[in-house]
Amino acid sequence: MLETGIRLHGTALEEEDFKTHRVFYTTDIPKLQYAWDCGVAMGHYLKGLKQGKLLGTYCKKCKRTVIPPRVFCELCFRNMDKWVELKDTGIVNTFSICYVTWDMKKLIYPEIPAVIEIDGASKGKGILHLLAEVDPKQVKLGMKVKAVWKPKSEREGSILDIKYFKPI
Amino acid sequence: MKLRKVAVVGAGITKFVRRAQETAKELSYHATKMALDSCNMPLEEIDSVVHGTAPDAFDGVHMKGEYLSEASGGWRKPFMRSYVGGGTGVFAPINGWYLVASGMYDTCVVVCEEKMSSCQPHPQGAFLTIFDHTTERPLGPNLLWIFALEMNRYMQVHKIPREQIALVSVKNKRNALDHPSAQLGAELTVEDVMNSEIMAWPVTRLMVSPTSDGAAAVVLASEEVAKKITDNPVWISGVGWNLDTAYWTNRDLYYPEYVEKAARMAYKMAGIKNPREEINVVEPYDPFAYKELHHLEGLLLADKGQAPRITAEGITARDGKMPSCPSGGLLGVGNPIAAAGMMKICELFWQLRGEAGKRQVKNSPRTGLAQAWGDLMQVGTVVIMQRGD
Numbered sequence A: 001m002l003e004t005g006i007r008l009h010g011t012a013l014e015e016e017d018f019k020t021h022r023v024f025y026t027t028d029i030p031k032l033q034y035a036w037d038c039g040v041a042m043g044h045y046l047k048g049l050k051q052g053k054l055l056g057t058y059c060k061k062c063k064r065t066v067i068p069p070r071v072f073c074e075l076c077f078r079n080m081d082k083w084v085e086l087k088d089t090g091i092v093n094t095f096s097i098c099y100v101t102w103d104m105k106k107l108i109y110p111e112i113p114a115v116i117e118i119d120g121a122s123k124g125k126g127i128l129h130l131l132a133e134v135d136p137k138q139v140k141l142g143m144k145v146k147a148v149w150k151p152k153s154e155r156e157g158s159i160l161d162i163k164y165f166k167p168i
Numbered sequence B: 001m002k003l004r005k006v007a008v009v010g011a012g013i014t015k016f017v018r019r020a021q022e023t024a025k026e027l028s029y030h031a032t033k034m035a036l037d038s039c040n041m042p043l044e045e046i047d048s049v050v051h052g053t054a055p056d057a058f059d060g061v062h063m064k065g066e067y068l069s070e071a072s073g074g075w076r077k078p079f080m081r082s083y084v085g086g087g088t089g090v091f092a093p094i095n096g097w098y099l100v101a102s103g104m105y106d107t108c109v110v111v112c113e114e115k116m117s118s119c120q121p122h123p124q125g126a127f128l129t130i131f132d133h134t135t136e137r138p139l140g141p142n143l144l145w146i147f148a149l150e151m152n153r154y155m156q157v158h159k160i161p162r163e164q165i166a167l168v169s170v171k172n173k174r175n176a177l178d179h180p181s182a183q184l185g186a187e188l189t190v191e192d193v194m195n196s197e198i199m200a201w202p203v204t205r206l207m208v209s210p211t212s213d214g215a216a217a218v219v220l221a222s223e224e225v226a227k228k229i230t231d232n233p234v235w236i237s238g239v240g241w242n243l244d245t246a247y248w249t250n251r252d253l254y255y256p257e258y259v260e261k262a263a264r265m266a267y268k269m270a271g272i273k274n275p276r277e278e279i280n281v282v283e284p285y286d287p288f289a290y291k292e293l294h295h296l297e298g299l300l301l302a303d304k305g306q307a308p309r310i311t312a313e314g315i316t317a318r319d320g321k322m323p324s325c326p327s328g329g330l331l332g333v334g335n336p337i338a339a340a341g342m343m344k345i346c347e348l349f350w351q352l353r354g355e356a357g358k359r360q361v362k363n364s365p366r367t368g369l370a371q372a373w374g375d376l377m378q379v380g381t382v383v384i385m386q387r388g389d
């Protein structure tokens, strides 16, 4: 039985409870740092980015070119067959216009994250990136976009070697 | 394999609040104790314990399952922790179900707990690590992104107006006014939801469930034991779960295939041929307003793109033909991740026994379905429950 109005355990705390020291708490900032090896497939992908190229992998059994690339095909569970150089253009599969940071602070300039289906990959295969040089109100699904790269000297083998995608 | 019948015989829950004075252990204890007391089961008669809780990062306590074991009645008992992100609250009872269905144990208590508030300055911080550390995290994503991207894809593929999605927030927050655990019950209009602050277009503040602290629990028993405990057992007649790829930018987010696969597994086990006629009450996972609609479609309870229409027609209202989230859902009751899914299992238990008070649905339901979802939009967990007769 769980009727409306029944009293349950669970005591909501308010700002006042902390100010008046009605309740106590302790704090800690755990010190954790990570260094992630990018692995075989992703290492090659990052090398491509440094050279200004988007690379995918191809499975001949499934006739599929995917990006981000991986060494194995999760469908037929075999090694991927080859690397494929893709274009640095694509279409917007979906997007958002985000007005807040992760901790819910207001952004002055909204960010436009998008899934971009990359030309040369199989239909629907895309990556997450940001859109810029566009009025947020003008962004549409299916819009054609192109990568805007950092200058060669500043590229370091990172997804951030692409600054953003812009409409073409 | 011959599976035994498994019943839910008791349920318990705490209030869901933004920040609880009680610790994770205290919340787990209260929910577990209430569930045991509701069916007069002493802890000695519990053979096994399953605990569901989401990332250790929320609490900053590693080995959180073990940490919470005694608070879940697990002292010196076979104990296991289940975890599939947001899908955990409906996955944990599936784990409990097979411990009993397999014949391993006659009884199991399943407890789900979350205390998100410990994570400062905002529990969202713990979610950021779900994104790929090489290809996604450098872009500075936040959790709202994936929901906004999925909602936009769903809306635009089907040409669904945002007003129809806002209706889910109105319905669930209103339903929550009658739930004693509820954190965010409210009487709102579609305009209120539409005009609330845009967080990540197309998502507005009132389309998002809150972060919460809370716990919920059920007691499971084999047929023989259940019949000694209660004249009114609720049977778990079907379970299903399924995971899609974590390469979420390689899938069409407009439809959750993995939820359909989980649902088909559960329908088959329960012998359900026509879910839209046979499911009388449903608790789909609703952390965001569009997710309820997305999931009703994945569960095959509405045609693709048609869940907004059946919502507008009142079919999913508490007095409708197939009430959806009569509890008030995550949008209204709150979203302590694993405990939120378990809250849905508890609600079906009370609804199918006719014990939901003012929340009671009007169609004297025989069969109900609870579903949860999580990770990088990739896991579906489903439990079907049936009134005994």
Ligand SMILES: [Zn+2]
Pocket (backbone or CB within 6 Å): A059, A060, A061, A062, A063, A073, A074, A075, A076, A077, A078
């Ligand atoms: Zn393949």
